[in-house]
Amino acid sequence: MAEGSAVTREILDCRRLLCPMPVIRVQDKVAELHPGDELEAISTDPGALNDIPAWCRINGHQVLEAKERDGEYIVRIRVGSEP
């Protein structure tokens, strides 16, 4: 965790974006966050449910949850400690 700061929880609106845009948004947002921070991405492209977790696996971030909710696709992740 960065300099003892509290964990941030952010929500990222990726609605109406088509893949791979949601992944790009998540990637750019994660670059601003610190290890341990949590991010919830909300998308309307079902592809996000595969692509965001795949991106997380590759880049060492933890997927806490990936699910459909009222026609939207929610992926909740915890930022990993790798640079």
Added chain:
Amino acid sequence: MQRKAVALVSGGLDSMLAVKVIQEQGIHVEGINFFTGFCVEGHTHAIRKRDRKKPKRNNALWVAEQLGIKLHIIDIVEEYKEVVFNPKYGYGAHLNPCLDCKIFMVKKAKEWMEAHGFDFIITGEVVGQRPKSQRKDTLPVVQRDSGIGDLLLRPLCAKNLPPTLPEREGWVDRERLYDFSGRSRKPQMALARKFSIEDYAQPAGGCCFLTDEQYSVKLADLWRARGGKQYEMDDIMLLKVGRHIRPAPHFKLIVSREEGEGRFLQGYRGRYPSLKTVSHAGPLALIDGEVSEEELALAARIVARYSQGKNAPEVELEYRDTEGNTRTLKVPPLPPHELNPEWML
């Protein structure tokens, strides 16, 4: 000191093999993938219902995962426009500016490489593989115009090319690189077997929609109608969806072909006036351009033609403007012989 290479990863077999070859030599590799807006994956899958049943994956991400490398996806939509509008080396068979595109991507990869302390770039290019962008005389053009010079290594055909800096410095062993050339895919397939790679995306012509004839026709039409080369993200996405019908130079219709497209087009009703059949099941259509009352009636007749009521004497449609105000139109569907084939893009 472990050297680091950044690989241009498209999601196809060639870039996958190029990474493998270099990884085997103990180099740390990370991938970079550029999103131009014209990329084939994703969009259509998300839109068309029947495509939803196919296993969906982003090939570049999938490849990176198979290879155990990080992948950085870079949004170049805005900057890429210049490449599409004014390619110095012209277009390929359709509106694909492949050589300029390659140069641009290598240039962007070079910037990334420098910003992240990487040593060189690798690509899966093969001499003679593609008619324009991967010829023996155009490969050096990419190196020169991108400014990368001899820090660009093509592991699959390196032995056919002059040694690059990574080879001369001994970062990689030239002897363990390859000498593929020409259009045959056999050497790649054999190498894939050697690496026990069984599942990979089959390259179908090109990596983007600009190599697609139908798509290029629609893009050229858009430019004519707008009076110049221009597009926004929404425009190029809409070109992938529905039937595009232009009954007059100043307006066209985008008619959904199935439910998934209909749902997708609904999201654009705040930007374009739309028509939807109400008396019969049928498509949703967007109207791009200003129409007179008479032209609106023609548009409605065309849309009615694609509804379940195509043989009915009359079909009722709802017209909706961009503010959400609606009114009803009743028209006879356009008979097939009145639908001018030249309207169909």
